[in-house]
Amino acid sequence: MAVHRQPGTVLTDHTFTVPLDHGAPDGEQIEIYAREVVAPGREHDRLPWLLYLQGGPGGRSPRPLGADGWLPRALQDYRVLLLDQRGTGRSSPASRQTLPARGDAAAQADYLAHFRADSIVRDCEVIRRGLVGEDERWSVLGQSFGGFCAITYLSFAAEGLREVLITGGLPGLRSSADDVYRAAYPRIEHKNLAHYERYPDDIQVVREIVRLLDGSEAALPGGGRLTPEAFQSLGLMLGSGNGSHTLHYLIEDAFVPGQSRPVLSDSFLSEVQGHLSFAGNPLYAVLHEATYGQRSVSPDGTGWAAERVRGSFPQFEARGRLAGEEPVLFTGETIHPWMFTTDPALSPLRETAELLARREQWPDLYDPAQLARNEVPVAAAIYHDDMYVDTADSLATARTVRNLRTWVTDEYEHDGLRVSGGQVLDRLVRMVRGEI
Structure with missing residues (x-):
């Protein structure tokens, strides 16, 4: 030893x-x-x-x-x-x-x-x-x-x-994965609104970032792809004590100054890469919803519950928010199938994650x-x-x-x-x- x-x-x-x-x-x-x-x-x-x-x-x-x-x-x-x-x-x-x-x-x-x-x-x-x-x-x-x-x-x-x-x-x-996320999305929205009340200038900058990514997703230094949905998932940090401040400082450095058109800065993309990559903890993504699986509660398994339940909360649709004046909302502790296409640390595990999402009759915990x-x-x-x-x-x-x-x-x-x-x-x- x-x-x-x-x-x-x-x-x-x-x-x-x-x-x-x-x-x-x-x-x-x-x-x-x-x-x-x-x-x-x-x-x-x-x-x-x-x-x-x-x-x-x-x-x-x-x-x-x-x-x-x-x-x-x-x-x-x-x-x-x-x-x-x-x-x-x-x-x-x-x-x-x-x-x-x-x-x-x-x-x-x-x-x-x-x-x-x-x-x-x-x-x-x-x-x-x-x-x-x-x-x-x-x-x-x-x-x-x-x-x-x-x-x-x-x-x-x-x-x-x-x-x-x-x-x-x-x-x-006795909470199923669906129950967990139906309760989670309103809490996440509340954290978003508190962030934007604290940093109102972020509303417009976030909209500009999402608009740019909607037109052309960005490449991250580690080989990942930054899409509007991936950018939204930075909201995971809003649940920590200094997370709102950390997110603000990230957002304020998003663009290269003095350009004729919006260009995302290398420093921003590098920092985003550090927050979004699951290279250090892939099981967080692969097994996250399985932590809620219990045969006596949801015998049919979890089935990408966060993605499915999100459809009941249209306010989290980034592109839809761009059509109006409301702030784009970040998401939180939610795992989605698209993460297994945008993150190189997860993409080889896409089929494995799919099989776990479909798995039935998880033992009670x-x-x-x-x-x-x-x-x-x-x-x-x-x-x-x-x-x-x-x-x-x-x-x-x-x-x-x-x-x-x-x-x-x-x-x-x-x-x-x-x-x-x-x-x-x-x-x-x-x-x-x-x-x-």
Whole structure:
């Protein structure tokens, strides 16, 4: 095991072997990577473990740069394990570069069907028993999709849990993908209107960008294509604390000054490329809607729900907005089939994604009956104006999970854990201990 030291932290690499399919434990095995983090001088202390489950799906665990973000608060009480969930980071990564070795698109889809929250939780249990001990419980901190995983954990393997902390990640237990997006588009529209109220000059610039792209899509430096729909998807950033400001600064540098006709600047296209490419987390696109698939809720699968539901919200049709004077609306956390034609990191996975969208009878991810009798202490931060996770769904779930306490706040957006300097984590720790 490699050990590294950074200011304020001691980092230890761990690699584990787990079954691809936990229903066939003697079958194919994959590797899972995790990074242990502990405060200097406490390497040999008997500290409780805190497993961190990252948002996503498809997001690797954070790469710490010393004691930054929420880590200093966590390291006061815990030995932290930053898990690269299966298929991400250093855990048997799944991408356009690795998946062809599985075979054709059907084989790839069958493989990726094992990369949802239920399999991640079973991985965690293998790791817990090997690292912490068969009879030792650990704590879990779940951010966003990591919170979804934590609720799956409570549903099917609560015996491994000491306490659970969730930030922006209480899912709707009975919400289909269609339900999720029918609730999401109005929230996204609200975030757009708030952005344009803050930066009214962006209204005209965005219209000019869309008009230009409607006439001739632009080539991105990484080989992708910038279409009006792709440009709209930059609205994903509107759900973070500084996302509106970041989007504004991007928009204000869109055009090369002093030209006889509108020309998109290289700096703009380069920055857009960084925001739009799924090269670093392809599973986010490939498996996003599958995270909502449950046979008891939507036995027919997800079927590109975000694209289908968008038809009920014509205000998001960019070209239609150009015909009038209303601002063009950005979209948000929505995945669409066209992304698998405009992004080179996704285009080889187009057929695989199509098969996953058509896949039926996804296993259930939550057990409401078990959650109703839950005995593990749970504390959850619910962000009142969260663009990514529906507040009504989160509150409904909170009411059905026994032993769960909520903190509803509009002080932070969805990224509150990361940007609060440990304050969000500190409050949840004190809540789960009954100190507040």
